[in-house]
Amino acid sequence: MRMQLCDSLLARSSNPEMVFLTGDLGFMALEPIQAAMGGRFINAGIAEQNMVSVAAGLAKQNFEVWVYSIAPFIYARPFEQIRNDIAFHNLPVKLIGNGGGYGYGVMGPTHHAIDDYGSLLTLPNMSVYVPVFDEDVGAVIERAGGSSRPAYIRMGRGEHPKGYNVPLYAPWRQLTHGKGAVVIAVGPLAGTYIDAFLHIPIESRPNLWAVSELPIDLTPPPDSLLNQINASSVLCVAEEHVRHGGFGSDLLLYLAGLGVSPQTFVHLYARAHNFGRYGSQRFMRLQSKLDVDSMLSALNRSVHG
Known part of the structure; x- marks a missing residue:
């Protein structure tokens, strides 16, 4: 960028x-x-x-x-x-x-x-x-x-799939549409999931959202997203940030204030500063289970138990 x-x-x-x-x-x-x-x-x-x-x-x-x-x-x-x-x-x-x-x-x-x-x-x-x-x-x-x-x-670095039509900028944007779980990712990480989600049949395809502005109280989530969270059995947040003080906890506090309680909450986040080995950003995401396969596995476990 x-x-x-x-x-x-x-x-x-x-x-x-x-x-x-x-x-x-x-x-x-x-x-x-x-x-x-x-x-x-x-x-x-x-x-x-x-x-x-x-x-x-x-x-x-x-x-x-x-x-x-x-x-x-x-x-x-x-x-x-x-x-x-x-x-x-x-x-x-x-x-x-x-x-x-x-x-x-x-x-x-x-x-x-x-x-x-x-x-x-x-x-x-x-x-x-x-x-x-x-x-x-x-x-x-x-x-x-x-x-x-x-x-x-x-x-960071934009990582949307080749040929993807990037939507106009907004603090909250829906990137994939389906009837599955609601997934919200912070920043460029959202782009890494688009292609995999588009290959999932629409009946179970996640509704992928990207958030670009914080804190939430300055740019609240749109009603369409809140309606999806209410209707879905699974809400997943993915962020390249540690768990404490991150977007996931802030979102849950915001939803609690609205009386919205996700049935199942899944949080993918940066697991640690220190690892035994270091590599590319993609490698580090894999260590933290922020990669595409880890996302799909987490969603599968949350939906099917």
Whole structure:
């Protein structure tokens, strides 16, 4: 999604009040932004805490501020500065983290961002955007840029099947239609299940939904999804995030407030930071049972017992 990000930010860069900061990352992708913005493109170096505090100061002076790094370096390393300098003052700084989830899988647990949006959503005023497809990035940048709230944008890699007609961006989208279980996946992970679900007969095909914006109370699920949850015997949530503080628990709390109680709840999530072996994002998802076969097995067990 980095090229789409570059194009989207480049389209905004004529605004003289826009400033872009990077933590010495983004090479071979963001050079067009640097060329267009000149001195408003700031390489803050490997000093993320300082970079976030500088971003907060610029936002306080009414600049439009975007901050970029790989995901673990944009939320974990400067968490105190995000909390104290951005969130507590409700400053509209936009934090862009590339490689969310197990995106940097082979580099090990220091580079895994599987507790990112859960951690940041504990802070006041924070919004989170998780684009599902490459085609979503432009809409996400526009929506985040037009918001007065601080935001975290979790970037990944669009993974829809070849030939799939990507629906227009929305915080909630139904990607497959059937008469089976309801499955909700966060961000790009949703795209990995589309092809397998489309090969299931419609009588048992899951209704697959993708969610791209959090927290839920800012962009509530549509009535059509709530009706499906009420009518289905199984609700499954899949997220490349640890269980505690993730979307699954937040969704259940939200549904409980509406008096909606799924008959059977299945949760697929990032199982651990530390594994004996590390590999690609696909390999790491397999270790956490977030892969397609694990999803199909979990649904089969929940439906047939």
